Amino acid sequence: MAGRMHNDTQEYRHGCFITLEGGEGVGKSTNLAMVCEFLESRGIEVVKTREPGGTPRSEAIRHLLLDPSEVEPLCDDAELLLVFAARAQHLACKIRPALARGAWVVCDRFTDATFAYQGGGRGIDSSRISRLEDLVQQGLQPDLTLLLDMPVDAAQQRVTQRGTERDRFEREHVAFFNAVRNTYLERARSSPERFAIIDAARPLTEVETAIRNCLEQRLASWK
Numbered sequence: 001m002a003g004r005m006h007n008d009t010q011e012y013r014h015g016c017f018i019t020l021e022g023g024e025g026v027g028k029s030t031n032l033a034m035v036c037e038f039l040e041s042r043g044i045e046v047v048k049t050r051e052p053g054g055t056p057r058s059e060a061i062r063h064l065l066l067d068p069s070e071v072e073p074l075c076d077d078a079e080l081l082l083v084f085a086a087r088a089q090h091l092a093c094k095i096r097p098a099l100a101r102g103a104w105v106v107c108d109r110f111t112d113a114t115f116a117y118q119g120g121g122r123g124i125d126s127s128r129i130s131r132l133e134d135l136v137q138q139g140l141q142p143d144l145t146l147l148l149d150m151p152v153d154a155a156q157q158r159v160t161q162r163g164t165e166r167d168r169f170e171r172e173h174v175a176f177f178n179a180v181r182n183t184y185l186e187r188a189r190s191s192p193e194r195f196a197i198i199d200a201a202r203p204l205t206e207v208e209t210a211i212r213n214c215l216e217q218r219l220a221s222w223k
């Protein structure tokens, strides 16, 4: 792909921006490596990253966001602003420079997570999130978003089996996770040209095959 116009501010990008999204435990981290290897096998320079995080300062903000200590509750607006502060730094120091030099960026979560978690989960109005999105991203959007979707109870079992300590978000209740899932699905259905919904409840080999098939199709259409 030679690069595409994304908005009327004449921003011109050369690399492609791919995001993986979905609720807790659906397999984003597991499949991220496979996506990167697949693209690298096609001769593409790939930058693998994640949100919140991806740069030293953004990772420090991630720590604040995920810290489960109950010393002081984090209010919803502070959570939203921290997410976008981490994203602004990530875009400036890592994502935009990589895209500009022609690398492809594969990111574990991006702004769809903000609409799902802070919007659907916390109940923040989506118009407020959109204003911050415009401010921070200035029209930059993923070219492809792989939404790994599965029922919340099965995904929660995977988180439990993984055995890692639950972070501040992972300690939320089932209604929160169902709201997150429903918001993701609504967003995917309203932008089918950007999203691919992957049934993540299947065995890993089947999920990998579905993702590879999707990437093959997109690569062919971007040529």
Ligand SMILES: Nc1ncnc2c1ncn2[C@@H]1O[C@H](COP(=O)(O)OP(=O)(O)OP(=O)(O)O)[C@@H](O)[C@H]1O
Binding pocket: 022, 023, 024, 025, 026, 027, 028, 029, 030, 031, 158, 159, 161, 162, 200, 201, 202, 203, 204, 205, 207
């Ligand atoms: N298709 C699958 N079938 C069964 N187990 C899976 C599958 N995909 C991933 N797993 C396992 O489920 C657990 C959660 O996967 P992973 O950590 O990749 O999810 P995640 O979406 O990145 O989670 P989080 O949002 O909490 O970071 C891991 O132990 C992983 O090995």
Ligand SMILES: Cc1cn([C@H]2C[C@H](O)[C@@H](COP(=O)(O)O)O2)c(=O)[nH]c1=O
Binding pocket: 024, 050, 051, 052, 083, 108, 109, 110, 111, 112, 113, 114, 115, 117, 118, 169, 170
């Ligand atoms: C980008 C983004 C993330 N979150 C939440 C969602 C997850 O619970 C954590 C990240 O942890 P993971 O192990 O990397 O999945 O952060 C959010 O609430 N809003 C966002 O925009």
